[in-house]
Amino acid sequence: MLLCKPERYIEQVVNDLTASSYVSLDIERKVLSMDVALLKQSFEMVAPQKEAFAHSFYQRLFSYYPQTQQLFAKTDMKRQEGSLVATLAMVIAGVERGDNLTPALQALGGKHVRYGAEADYYPLVGGVLLETLEEYLGPNFTPEVQEVWSQAYEVISTQMLEGARQQIA
Ligand code: HEM
Numbered sequence: 001m002l003l004c005k006p007e008r009y010i011e012q013v014v015n016d017l018t019a020s021s022y023v024s025l026d027i028e029r030k031v032l033s034m035d036v037a038l039l040k041q042s043f044e045m046v047a048p049q050k051e052a053f054a055h056s057f058y059q060r061l062f063s064y065y066p067q068t069q070q071l072f073a074k075t076d077m078k079r080q081e082g083s084l085v086a087t088l089a090m091v092i093a094g095v096e097r098g099d100n101l102t103p104a105l106q107a108l109g110g111k112h113v114r115y116g117a118e119a120d121y122y123p124l125v126g127g128v129l130l131e132t133l134e135e136y137l138g139p140n141f142t143p144e145v146q147e148v149w150s151q152a153y154e155v156i157s158t159q160m161l162e163g164a165r166q167q168i169a
Contacts, residue, residue, distance in 0.1 A: 030155050031095060035148045040092050042145045046136050047089075054081035057132040065124050071116045091156055102159055109160030110167035119161055126153040 046053050058081060062069040072080065087108075094101045130149055134141040 030151055034095065034151050034155075035144065036092070036095050038144060039148045039152055040096060042133070042137060042140065042149070043088060043092055045140055046133065047085075049136060050085045051081065053132060053136050054084045056135065057081075057084060057128060060132055061125065061128045064128060065121075068121060068124070091152065095152075105156060105159035106163030106166065109163030112160060113164045113167045117164075119164070122157040122161060126150070126157060129153060 058072075058077065091101060091105075094104075130146060130153070133145070133149055137145065
């Protein structure tokens with residue numbers, strides 16, 4: 001099939017395959033090195049206050065980066081706050097079971113292109129997530145907890161951005 005295509009097209013396919021396998025290898029390595037038990041344990045400490053946690057996350061996001069607020073102009077924020085916590089729970093449960101989360105996360109990233117979530121916003125959101133965790137975990141926000149959440153966020157955002165990139169292509 002590919003042999004009937006112009007050289008430029010084949011080059012593009014090879015590039016895409018190489019780029020996506022680099023992404024998945026790197027992600028695979030990160031997932032394997034992650035202390036999933038610690039991730040889950042720290043998430044469970046926040047879970048009883050999940051509504052307040054999610055509310056505080058968005059308040060912080062909008063106060064630090066007011067430019068992000070316009071993206072949520074028509075959003076039902078109560079529902080959105082629920083989706084944030086549900087997504088984190090889904091990712092933790094998935095990683096624990098060893099599920100392949102790539103398709104779901106890439107699809108979510110693809111949808112975020114339509115929401116106006118630019119790639120530059122992802123690290124900002126990650127920083128706000130970590131600060132909110134610190135606020136709610138207090139002394140339980142140890143350097144190890146910080147490390148495992150940065151790894152988890154990196155895995156999630158890398159997959160979402162890969163989905164966004166494929167959406168744009
Ligand atoms: C790891 C990072 C992120 C996760 C897990 C996440 C998760 C979600 C989820 C579950 C939804 C619900 C709607 C759906 O299923 O499509 C959503 C919607 C949305 N997200 Fe994110 N998101 C992330 C990053 C971001 C970033 C960086 C931005 C940009 C500031 C952003 C802005 C939005 C907006 C504007 C919506 C649409 C709200 C609406 O329905 O009106 N998200 N996100």
